[in-house]
Amino acid sequence: LTINGTNIPTGSKKVNLSSWYHDRGWANISNMTFSNGKLRVNQDGFYYLYANICFRHHETSGGLDTEFLQLMVYVTKTNMKIQNSDTLMKGGSTKYWSKNSEFHFYSINVGGFFKLRAGEEISIQVSNPSLLDPAQDATYFGAFKVRDID
Amino acid sequence: LTINGTNIPTGSKKVNLSSWYHDRGWANISNMTFSNGKLRVNQDGFYYLYANICFRHHETSGGLDTEFLQLMVYVTKTNMKIQNSDTLMKGGSTKYWSKNSEFHFYSINVGGFFKLRAGEEISIQVSNPSLLDPAQDATYFGAFKVRDID
Amino acid sequence: LTINGTNIPTGSKKVNLSSWYHDRGWANISNMTFSNGKLRVNQDGFYYLYANICFRHHETSGGLDTEFLQLMVYVTKTNMKIQNSDTLMKGGSTKYWSKNSEFHFYSINVGGFFKLRAGEEISIQVSNPSLLDPAQDATYFGAFKVRDID
Amino acid sequence: QISPRCNSEKHYEHFGRCCTKCDPGKYMSAKCTATSESICLPCGPDEYLHTWNEEDKCLLHKVCDRGKGLKVVHPGNQTFPRQCACIPGYHWSEDFEICQRNGKCDPGFEAENPSDLWLWINDRCSILRRNKESSGDNFINTHMSTNSASQAYEDTLLLTKEEKILSEDSCYPQGHTCGEADP
Amino acid sequence: QISPRCNSEKHYEHFGRCCTKCDPGKYMSAKCTATSESICLPCGPDEYLHTWNEEDKCLLHKVCDRGKGLKVVHPGNQTFPRQCACIPGYHWSEDFEICQRNGKCDPGFEAENPSDLWLWINDRCSILRRNKESSGDNFINTHMSTNSASQAYEDTLLLTKEEKILSEDSCYPQGHTCGEADP
Numbered sequence: 001l002t003i004n005g006t007n008i009p010t011g012s013k014k015v016n017l018s019s020w021y022h023d024r025g026w027a028n029i030s031n032m033t034f035s036n037g038k039l040r041v042n043q044d045g046f047y048y049l050y051a052n053i054c055f056r057h058h059e060t061s062g063g064l065d066t067e068f069l070q071l072m073v074y075v076t077k078t079n080m081k082i083q084n085s086d087t088l089m090k091g092g093s094t095k096y097w098s099k100n101s102e103f104h105f106y107s108i109n110v111g112g113f114f115k116l117r118a119g120e121e122i123s124i125q126v127s128n129p130s131l132l133d134p135a136q137d138a139t140y141f142g143a144f145k146v147r148d149i150d
Numbered sequence: 151l152t153i154n155g156t157n158i159p160t161g162s163k164k165v166n167l168s169s170w171y172h173d174r175g176w177a178n179i180s181n182m183t184f185s186n187g188k189l190r191v192n193q194d195g196f197y198y199l200y201a202n203i204c205f206r207h208h209e210t211s212g213g214l215d216t217e218f219l220q221l222m223v224y225v226t227k228t229n230m231k232i233q234n235s236d237t238l239m240k241g242g243s244t245k246y247w248s249k250n251s252e253f254h255f256y257s258i259n260v261g262g263f264f265k266l267r268a269g270e271e272i273s274i275q276v277s278n279p280s281l282l283d284p285a286q287d288a289t290y291f292g293a294f295k296v297r298d299i300d
Numbered sequence: 301l302t303i304n305g306t307n308i309p310t311g312s313k314k315v316n317l318s319s320w321y322h323d324r325g326w327a328n329i330s331n332m333t334f335s336n337g338k339l340r341v342n343q344d345g346f347y348y349l350y351a352n353i354c355f356r357h358h359e360t361s362g363g364l365d366t367e368f369l370q371l372m373v374y375v376t377k378t379n380m381k382i383q384n385s386d387t388l389m390k391g392g393s394t395k396y397w398s399k400n401s402e403f404h405f406y407s408i409n410v411g412g413f414f415k416l417r418a419g420e421e422i423s424i425q426v427s428n429p430s431l432l433d434p435a436q437d438a439t440y441f442g443a444f445k446v447r448d449i450d
Numbered sequence: 451q452i453s454p455r456c457n458s459e460k461h462y463e464h465f466g467r468c469c470t471k472c473d474p475g476k477y478m479s480a481k482c483t484a485t486s487e488s489i490c491l492p493c494g495p496d497e498y499l500h501t502w503n504e505e506d507k508c509l510l511h512k513v514c515d516r517g518k519g520l521k522v523v524h525p526g527n528q529t530f531p532r533q534c535a536c537i538p539g540y541h542w543s544e545d546f547e548i549c550q551r552n553g554k555c556d557p558g559f560e561a562e563n564p565s566d567l568w569l570w571i572n573d574r575c576s577i578l579r580r581n582k583e584s585s586g587d588n589f590i591n592t593h594m595s596t597n598s599a600s601q602a603y604e605d606t607l608l609l610t611k612e613e614k615i616l617s618e619d620s621c622y623p624q625g626h627t628c629g630e631a632d633p
Numbered sequence: 634q635i636s637p638r639c640n641s642e643k644h645y646e647h648f649g650r651c652c653t654k655c656d657p658g659k660y661m662s663a664k665c666t667a668t669s670e671s672i673c674l675p676c677g678p679d680e681y682l683h684t685w686n687e688e689d690k691c692l693l694h695k696v697c698d699r700g701k702g703l704k705v706v707h708p709g710n711q712t713f714p715r716q717c718a719c720i721p722g723y724h725w726s727e728d729f730e731i732c733q734r735n736g737k738c739d740p741g742f743e744a745e746n747p748s749d750l751w752l753w754i755n756d757r758c759s760i761l762r763r764n765k766e767s768s769g770d771n772f773i774n775t776h777m778s779t780n781s782a783s784q785a786y787e788d789t790l791l792l793t794k795e796e797k798i799l800s801e802d803s804c805y806p807q808g809h810t811c812g813e814a815d816p
Contacts, residue, residue, distance in 0.1 A: 013545050014544060021693075024693050026264055026693075028263075030300070048444065052261070052262060056731075059734075060723070070405060072405075082501045086509065087435075090407070090437045092407055101218065102734050103220070103732075106243045107241035107260070108409075109241060109258075109260055112440060112442065136696075137238055137239055144297075164729070202410055220731075222729060231687065231688075232686050232688060234684075236692065251368060255372075255393060256393045256394070257390070257392055259391060259408075277729060287388055287389055294348065302510075324510050325497075326510075358519045360540070361519075405546075
């Protein structure tokens, strides 16, 4: 799934990113359902999950609130049956983005192999959403089933 | 495929990296063809694409042109049928590599799941090619087919 | 496999990380064996290997030895038959972690597709182990078989 | 023959039968069959399950990472998740999952061990700030009220998320960001 | 029986038949069969296909990311890709896919709205610099020539890559890096 660039939350707080394309451009989805901002698992199995998140700031967007940033992504699994939500993967970096520089850019990539059950849901949270790069080759996430659970 | 360390372009401009080993060391290839610097898809399918790029600078290589760098990788798909070339994935970071430090190092990893058609070609572009780490465990890319297109 | 947070080596030297959970939390393992800190391949095949390593430092842990760090991960393959050990993948970055900042964080992700033989072993080395984030969503590695060797 | 209402909190349907789930602290190593009940085994060390469940594996307790300024306030057990709190002088920032240094209180105002209160609640904090601005009073001092549901550990009051109670007088130094509960 | 030359720009061979591709602005939702023609459907919002094609999906318009200093100069439609340009004072750097601040022109030299010209071409720039060094003249002033193929949008001249034309008098301030065309 690729980020829907027209609907990115603002601010620097940690937010849930729920606005993704699932059928446009490079985005594709099969055997999984995308609804209310979460990717739901339809079949038990071992899946490889991955996310690529790019942050950028250009001087023409005005000054940053602070030069000391922590740019993070959290990939979370929600299991409705036991009312539990846990982080599967996290990545990112503290950054010093000096005010004198014209442009700043930073990308994070996380990936991992997880046992998922039908009904469980995957969602993405990031810090500093207003710095997200809205291009489809920059901010995207996905999953593919590797094999069944024996 | 792993970088051919003996044939790395120079300069800091964005260049196409076309010189890769496809059969030496860890590099391996099957059901895909490597020709004129591009990885061509032979069978329609869903593929997981990935690239790991390392940049480094040692003081013995002389001074850097600038201390403000942007180290980037772009994984591009070319579709000859419609004469179109687009970036599938990008990653990297702006960096401040101070002249007083002996050594600088930075690695980027990108990965993603894409529908590819026979005849389409995957290629890698990077900025600052002269800073590329030529080791096979540092700079490599590849793809493997996960399943057919139903 | 996810890091066993209670048994992380100290110091900043490059060390072998041998203390991993293979059956708790998100960790899972099948058709491979985890013994004396290494992941052993039981079946020949093409495997996708990946590792995600997070480093962090909080001011309450006391000062850093140096503000200039190199935070690295090395994924190594050991082939007992030919008494050989080689790095398959590496990633990381030189970092300037200023003493005035409350908190520093940095994550590395590496991944790649490799032909592995039964009996070969995969292990992880990192620099600065005492800075490792012990959470299961931060520091983990794994492998899954994609297909046989034809 | 209408099968008994099954999918309640403690039962699940399998092979047309209504079987019992595993109680908190246990995971289901085997589902029931036509002839046998579910097989439940206790969670291992460092693991828990806080509800009746059909999970094939327990959840792993989180790490109270001293390297992020955290300490254990409740070690957790097989049925209750471990609880962490920031060490004195710091409060939990959910945004970055770290312990952030507390802002300084003005002279004459002293937060009653705010660092031990992992209960800095984002939403309440902004509400207070609004009231605070309107009331023109810069700081309000915190005093936690206790109620039956809370378990007292050392000198820290521990409330589950649902029972977040924060009285009017919290010390919210100007421009200070609050963290969500439960690091 | 020699099948007619088929794989031209508007046809493709399928099941031994020569069928019609989909025209620009449409994608092929189903190939032709022995008895039916190809089924073509229009590209969705924010999508395009600029040639006759057998694609099962349209391409997505790029984002003219204001957060990188870009603005839309042509919104694009179902047959023509969206075009972006840097906002005044910046020019496109293909190397880093961002808008780089224009270098300052020396007093007395003024680039004619260089910021709107997304046509800073890497190769030409270095050639000029060499001439420039040899001719000892620090800056040359830019003036774009127009030709029939160009489409004028607002005050920006838009040339396709093939028709890059740059006359001798470009203002290339010392040590200034040029960007490739078409951000």
